[in-house]
Amino acid sequence: MSHLVRAVVYDAPGQFSVRDVAVPGPGAGEVRLAVEMAGMCGTDLHIDAGGFFSRYPLTPGHEIVGRVEALGDGVTSLALGERVVADNTVLCGHCAACRRGEPLYCHNLYSLGVNGPGGFADAVVVREEKCFVAGDLDLHAAVMTEPVSCVVHGMDVLGLRPGADVLVFGAGPTGLVLAQLLVHGGAARVTLAAPTAHKLALARSYGIDVTVELDRDDPAGAVPALRAGAPDGYDVVVDATGALSVVEICLQLVRDGGTFFVYGMTDEQASVPLRPYEVFRRELTIKGSFAQTHCFDRALALLRSGRVRTDGIVTHEFALGDYGRALEATRSDRSCIKAVVVP
Ligand SMILES: [Zn+2]
Ligand SMILES: [Zn+2]
Structure with missing residues (x-):
């Protein structure tokens, strides 16, 4: 089963278009999220230039908030329509680093929006255990969960x-x-x-x-x-x-x-x-320190309690079709703190 969605797609560094792509699944243990908002950060500029460990063709977007719109087989902890934030890091679990309990150094580190399909799209498929329920947390706070x-x-x-x-x-x-x-x-x-x-x-x-x-x-x-x-x-x-x-x-x-x-x-x-x-x-x-694994629950706790404040950080919002303008704002608009894409 696959599903057609509009997405930003890079065919090579610096070369992207917004077009329809087939998103497979969700398979067993996965859910498909209708992306509500995806944050852009400096990493996306490096990815635009072909840096970090990006792989093409690529849909970037690693700061993802969405609503569950389809459940794969065996998914029990999430309900349709629920707002979640997605932990974009996927760990292999069997390499030497994973087996030492140092998963951030996973030799096969897979990251949605870096070397796997990310959130600058209408929808994205995420593993069930990587979804954290955001509940009624404000969208502009929820989109900060990955950076936090x-x-x-x-x-x-x-x-x-x-x-x-x-x-x-x-x-x-x-x-x-x-x-x-x-x-x-x-x-x-x-x-x-x-x-x-x-x-x-x-x-x-x-x-x-x-x-x-x-x-x-x-x-x-x-x-x-x-x-x-x-x-x-x-x-x-x-x-x-x-x-x-x-x-x-x-x-x-x-x-x-x-x-x-x-x-x-x-x-x-x-x-x-x-x-x-x-x-x-x-x-x-x-x-x-370069990224995270297993920190989403603490980040959500900080955002929910208000101990970490994010009001005023999201300054620019763009439609999916204006992805190029979001990049430009992140790159050179001094008034921009964080740009987000709202599919
Ligand atoms: Zn980021
Ligand atoms: Zn590993």
Whole structure:
């Protein structure tokens, strides 16, 4: 059985069209979701350019909210019409990493919207156990579940020490959510540095302690001001921008014994110089975090309680046929925090 849906389809990097495609199933243990909203993020720009581990032909869209519209055989935990968010990560369960209990390093990691069909479509097929009931959670909050899940995993990786002084670069959706969880996760102070004034204002409304406006073309110009705020450096410095000009200034802002947390996605081949002596002598730690598995339930709990606020983050909505405009807004519209596609 298959079902015809309209979807964004890439045949190669940078080459997409919106057209009818046959969606198979849902098979046993799967459901088909009528997509209500799918979020776009910086990862989609990398995927548009053929980066990350994308595979073609591809329908992108890894931040998916939908209503259950068809049940495969044996599905018992979901009802038709129910609003769910879909955990896009699919793990093989039998590779060495899965068998070690480290599923995010799955050698066969399959991700809806990255190397499997995603949510920039009228409908998408998802495994039953990957659907989390969103209930009456507001659509604009529900669409943030995947990014919040990634931040939850990032917090697990970071292992923040209570009382830490933290500097975050980047006030995109991820930076705004991460900064909030750092505030609530025991940081003594969180400073957020970014180039866009209205994003910093939103951060302050979320309770972020200090904001610093960066010159987009010269982030290094802010080092003296950031230094003045923490003469010995910050316990944790987070890059949530993926911009090399920012990554280059992070280590010098870390306190001796502190941590540089790589949370933004740079181009895969990009590199920055590193002085090993500095890492050695100052006992620095460098950590990274790139996605999530098994964090959707905690992300939903944070969104439901309002501990993580998302009001004001979705700034742009586009119809499926305007997918190209959504990409453009995400790429270069300074007023855009998050664009979403509403099929
Ligand atoms: Zn994303
Ligand atoms: Zn695996």
